[in-house]
Amino acid sequence: MPKSEDFNTKNFPTWCPGCGDFSIWSALKGAFVALGIEPHQCVVVYGIGCSGNMCSFVNTYGFEGLHGRGLPVACGIKMANHQLPVLMVGGDGDLLGEGMGHFIHACRANHHVATLIHNNQVYGLTTGQTAPTSEKGAKTKSTPSGVIEEQTNPITLALTAGATFVARGFSGDIPHLTDLIVKAVSHKGFAVLDVLQPCVTFNKVNTYAWFRERVYKLEESGYRQTTKPAAIERAFEPWSEKLPLGIFWQEEKPTYEDSLPQLKNGPLVERDLSHIDISKLSEEFR
Amino acid sequence: MERFTWKIGGQAGFGIATSGQLFARMCVAAGRFVADYSEKPNRIRGGHNTHQVTIADKPLYAASREVDLLVALDKDSAFLHLKELASGAAVIYDGEKITLTAEDLGRGDVTLHSVPLARFAKEVGGEEVMRNTVGIGASLGFMGCDFAPLERVLTSAFGKKPEHLVANLKAAREGFEYVRTQGGGHHACPLTQKLSSPHIVIPGNEAMALGAIQAGCTFYAAYPMSPSSSILHYLAGKAETTGMVVKHAEDEISVINMALGASYAGARAMIGTSGGGFSLMVESLGLAGIAEIPLVIAEVMRPGPATGMPTWTEASDLQFVIHAAQGEFPRVVLAPGDVEEAFHHTLLAFNLAERWQAPVFLLSDKNLGEHSRSAPPFDTSSYRIDRGKLLTQKDLSGDKPFKRYALTADGVSPRPRPGLKGGVYLSNSYEHDYFGYSDESSEMRVAQADKRMKKLEGIAHEMPKPLILGPSKAPFTLVTWGSMKGPVREAMERLGEEKMKVNIVHFSGMWPFPKKETEKLLSSQKHLVLVENNATAQFGSLLKEQTGIDIKDKLLKYDGRPWFPEELMAAIKERL
Ligand SMILES: Cc1ncc(C[n+]2csc(CCOP(=O)(O)OP(=O)(O)O)c2C)c(N)n1
Ligand code: SF4
Ligand SMILES: [Mg+2]
Numbered sequence: 001m002p003k004s005e006d007f008n009t010k011n012f013p014t015w016c017p018g019c020g021d022f023s024i025w026s027a028l029k030g031a032f033v034a035l036g037i038e039p040h041q042c043v044v045v046y047g048i049g050c051s052g053n054m055c056s057f058v059n060t061y062g063f064e065g066l067h068g069r070g071l072p073v074a075c076g077i078k079m080a081n082h083q084l085p086v087l088m089v090g091g092d093g094d095l096l097g098e099g100m101g102h103f104i105h106a107c108r109a110n111h112h113v114a115t116l117i118h119n120n121q122v123y124g125l126t127t128g129q130t131a132p133t134s135e136k137g138a139k140t141k142s143t144p145s146g147v148i149e150e151q152t153n154p155i156t157l158a159l160t161a162g163a164t165f166v167a168r169g170f171s172g173d174i175p176h177l178t179d180l181i182v183k184a185v186s187h188k189g190f191a192v193l194d195v196l197q198p199c200v201t202f203n204k205v206n207t208y209a210w211f212r213e214r215v216y217k218l219e220e221s222g223y224r225q226t227t228k229p230a231a232i233e234r235a236f237e238p239w240s241e242k243l244p245l246g247i248f249w250q251e252e253k254p255t256y257e258d259s260l261p262q263l264k265n266g267p268l269v270e271r272d273l274s275h276i277d278i279s280k281l282s283e284e285f286r
Numbered sequence: 287m288e289r290f291t292w293k294i295g296g297q298a299g300f301g302i303a304t305s306g307q308l309f310a311r312m313c314v315a316a317g318r319f320v321a322d323y324s325e326k327p328n329r330i331r332g333g334h335n336t337h338q339v340t341i342a343d344k345p346l347y348a349a350s351r352e353v354d355l356l357v358a359l360d361k362d363s364a365f366l367h368l369k370e371l372a373s374g375a376a377v378i379y380d381g382e383k384i385t386l387t388a389e390d391l392g393r394g395d396v397t398l399h400s401v402p403l404a405r406f407a408k409e410v411g412g413e414e415v416m417r418n419t420v421g422i423g424a425s426l427g428f429m430g431c432d433f434a435p436l437e438r439v440l441t442s443a444f445g446k447k448p449e450h451l452v453a454n455l456k457a458a459r460e461g462f463e464y465v466r467t468q469g470g471g472h473h474a475c476p477l478t479q480k481l482s483s484p485h486i487v488i489p490g491n492e493a494m495a496l497g498a499i500q501a502g503c504t505f506y507a508a509y510p511m512s513p514s515s516s517i518l519h520y521l522a523g524k525a526e527t528t529g530m531v532v533k534h535a536e537d538e539i540s541v542i543n544m545a546l547g548a549s550y551a552g553a554r555a556m557i558g559t560s561g562g563g564f565s566l567m568v569e570s571l572g573l574a575g576i577a578e579i580p581l582v583i584a585e586v587m588r589p590g591p592a593t594g595m596p597t598w599t600e601a602s603d604l605q606f607v608i609h610a611a612q613g614e615f616p617r618v619v620l621a622p623g624d625v626e627e628a629f630h631h632t633l634l635a636f637n638l639a640e641r642w643q644a645p646v647f648l649l650s651d652k653n654l655g656e657h658s659r660s661a662p663p664f665d666t667s668s669y670r671i672d673r674g675k676l677l678t679q680k681d682l683s684g685d686k687p688f689k690r691y692a693l694t695a696d697g698v699s700p701r702p703r704p705g706l707k708g709g710v711y712l713s714n715s716y717e718h719d720y721f722g723y724s725d726e727s728s729e730m731r732v733a734q735a736d737k738r739m740k741k742l743e744g745i746a747h748e749m750p751k752p753l754i755l756g757p758s759k760a761p762f763t764l765v766t767w768g769s770m771k772g773p774v775r776e777a778m779e780r781l782g783e784e785k786m787k788v789n790i791v792h793f794s795g796m797w798p799f800p801k802k803e804t805e806k807l808l809s810s811q812k813h814l815v816l817v818e819n820n821a822t823a824q825f826g827s828l829l830k831e832q833t834g835i836d837i838k839d840k841l842l843k844y845d846g847r848p849w850f851p852e853e854l855m856a857a858i859k860e861r862l
Contacts (some may be wrong), residue, residue, distance in 0.1 A: 009687075009721075009723065010687075010721075010723075011723055038707075039710050040704075040705065040706060040707045040709065041705065043551075043704045045547070048715070053724070055712055055714065055723075055724070056712065056723040056724050059687075060710060061709075061710055061712075062714075062722070063547070063550060063577075063713045063714075064712060064715055064716060064724070065546075065573065065715055066569055066570060066573055069539060069540075069569075069573075072535065072539070072541075072544045073543045073546055073550070074547060075544055075547065076507075076543065076544035076545060076546065076547025076549075076550075076551070076555075077547040077548065077550060077704070078547075079531050079533065079544070079547075079548060080504075080505055080547065080548035080549075080551035080552065080555075081551045081552065081553075081703075081705060083705075084551070084704060084705050101536060260531060261526055262525060262526065262529045262530065262531050265529075268504040268505060268531060268548070268551075268552075268553040269551055269552035269553050269703055269705075271502075271529065273554075273671050274671075276499065276500055278496050278499055278500045278664075278666065279663070281496060281499065281527075282496065282663045285486035285487060285492070286311070286314070286315065286442075
């Protein structure tokens with residue numbers, strides 16, 4: 001059985017003391033232990049941001065891609081080796097700013113990939129500009145007079161785009177978050193886990209205390225997953241008042257990989273390449 | 287040497303390309319050599335489309351511009367191509383639909399032959415597109431050939447749909463007989479000689495696609511873009527036969543990142559696009575460079591900038607692919623010159639990509655990608671898939687952290703695929719240490735940068751060398767690269783027939799640049815003439831930068847059309 005320490009590397013995290021990323025890091029390692037996944041048995045793809053810096057602190061196969069472009073890498077890995085668990089860890093700027101197009105298409109395709117969004121409503125690594133998740137009016141370095149655009153809601157976006165597992169966690173509740181990561185990774189399909197993550201350095205509004213006043217657990221509130229519209233309605237509760245945690249929606253649908261007859265006899269990476277014969281195909285050009 | 291050029295022209299949407307391909311296959315089935323050329327504006331309906339096929343009794347390298355027999359499906363087709371008609375050429379048109387006289391055309395040296403194309407098509411119960419089939423039958427009659435080769439290709443094209451086959455055969459036969467009874471068939475038949483084993487007739491894009499299949503590519507991703515899309519269409523159409531996963535991704539950035547993911551995971555991966563799509567991929571090209579991930583990239587060029595001229599040709603992305611992306615890293619650029627090289631360089635590209643863990647370009651263009659040439663079926667007997675330092679489980683001992691980016695003599699370090707025990711590492715777009723973890727120290731930066739760049743020395747030994755074609759010495763040496771090989775070689779052959787001696791130095795291994803071989807080949811030649819399909823002599827600049835050789839005499843064409851053999855011949859004759 002793997003232990004949490006197995007997932008440490010020689011590098012110790014470089015996040016600001018108190019950063020929500022520490023808790024997500026612990027929860028992720030805890031989830032691997034709970035799932036019984038050994039370091040060599042999965043791949044984590046990371047975005048570029050404080051969140052993505054986790055790549056150097058987690059001992060599994062990893063891929064630190066380009067800012068906003070991690071999801072296509074994760075989907076490519078999955079298509080090449082669908083037997084390997086694949087996770088995506090990225091920031092709200094990475095996954096919903098630079099990479100929002102890829103995010104929507106990954107939801108549509110239902111690749112079997114679990115995606116963790118570090119939702120801190122800012123760009124941390126580039127020192128505190130607005131993120132798509134910033135509240136309208138939020139004053140940041142790049143929006144000193146306040147954000148004009150509407151706030152992106154990762155939950156409703158994922159629900160409408162077709163993700164088959166949509167949940168929210170909070171880095172202030174590690175056991176609950178760990179459990180959600182376990183469920184997201186176990187889910188057969190595209191899983192989106194929006195993680196509320198205080199950035200103690202650049203976001204002085206959405207602090208641990210601010211979140212604690214608003215979060216509640218769906219499973220303790222009598223919420224039932226009945227229909228998608230009901231899930232969307234719940235996800236539309238006003239950000240400034242109530243922040244539901246837990247699973248909004250989960251459904252079973254064939255994954256992208258399930259739908260490829262090419263993968264029926266095993267993953268691409270195990271294909272025997274020694275007896276390829278194109279002569280029949282070549283004949284068709286006569 | 288006998289050459290004959292047939293051309294069909296009409297409105298877009300009337301199956302011009304299909305008819306052209308059918309005609310080419312027919313000629314090849316009859317044991318001839320062919321090369322084709324097509325033009326289509328960038329729209330689906332209403333523009334003027336053409337397809338022409340040159341037929342010869344010995345190997346042919348490019349289609350001629352000059353036309354001997356034109357099937358004009360509408361009036362425009364006759365007038366638009368007046369200048370291309372050879373003296374003594376014939377035009378087949380439908381006199382029941384359009385009026386056309388030699389006077390109108392102002393060409394007393396051209397004969398007009400009316401064939402009721404539409405009526406015959408209708409009589410056999412066919413739709414309007416079947417006019418083309420009547421026209422092909424009429425052409426065959428006119429050329430004085432047997433009907434048999436046409437029957438054979440129609441049977442293989444429509445064999446699965448018997449009612450289509452019957453109608454097409456009838457339509458073709460009507461056209462054929464009509465011309466014969468009208469006294470056609472006086473032309474010397476260009477289809478008499480037979481090759482004992484017929485060739486295949488294939489465009490460059492499909493040749494690359496076949497190469498990818500043979501090379502063990504199991505993942506291909508693309509976003510549709512002319513003129514690269516037929517690679518996607520071909521591979522997607524064969525995916526369930528070959529087992530390849532073929533992904534039409536949401537955009538080109540996704541395309542390249544998916545392929546990098548698949549390659550990192552251990553699959554042989556390829557992507558295809560044109561210059562516009564490749565522009566979007568540029569940052570990710572650097573990711574392949576720094577993370578040392580094998581990748582084959584087909585860049586099928588068209589005239590730019592921006593949307594440019596989507597369905598036309600140009601070879602103006604050479605400097606772009608050599609220099610694209612910030613920072614410095616090794617890459618390979620191959621520019622196949624003909625369908626054989628399109629196939630074999632693709633095989634090579636996969637081996638180079640994995641042996642050197644680097645991105646490898648197949649730089650092609652519309653001229654090569656979408657035009658067919660006859661060739662013997664590709665010989666695959668000597669090909670061996672070489673996956674380089676890709677590790678398997680038994681190569682991994684397992685207890686210590688794995689040094690994926692360990693320093694080695696050739697710059698290439700062993701690469702496990704995720705899932706193997708004992709190989710855990712990070713593939714990283716940041717500068718990194720031996721394990722892949724982010725590292726910004728000056729020592730590690732220099733060590734890793736040197737390690738990567740060192741690969742170029744090794745790659746250089748495995749690159750295709752510049753080829754000298756024709757006599758080893760000649761008064762004029764045409765220096766060219768990529769798909770210009772076809773027309774330049776054809777021009778050389780024809781000049782030879784007229785007792786004018788030229789030779790060619792052709793480059794298909796563009797980067798790393800073959801400095802030594804080039805200096806040796808070019809320094810002994812008398813008069814160098816650079817031939818390129820772009821406005822700024824991009825290869826000329828590269829040559830000068832790498833060797834100091836400055837070719838002053840340049841033939842540059844950038845009107846969206848390839849060089850035609852006749853144009854090159856005229857240019858050389860001017861210099862004699
Ligand atoms: C193409 C590109 N544009 C911009 C950047 C600069 N950049 C690095 S991280 C980042 C934003 C990070 O924000 P987020 O994804 O929310 O991550 P966080 O740091 O908040 O965890 C930006 C813009 C980059 N690396 N690449
Ligand atoms: S800047 Fe914010 S997100 Fe980044 S490490 Fe510091 S607290 Fe965390
Ligand atoms: Mg952020």
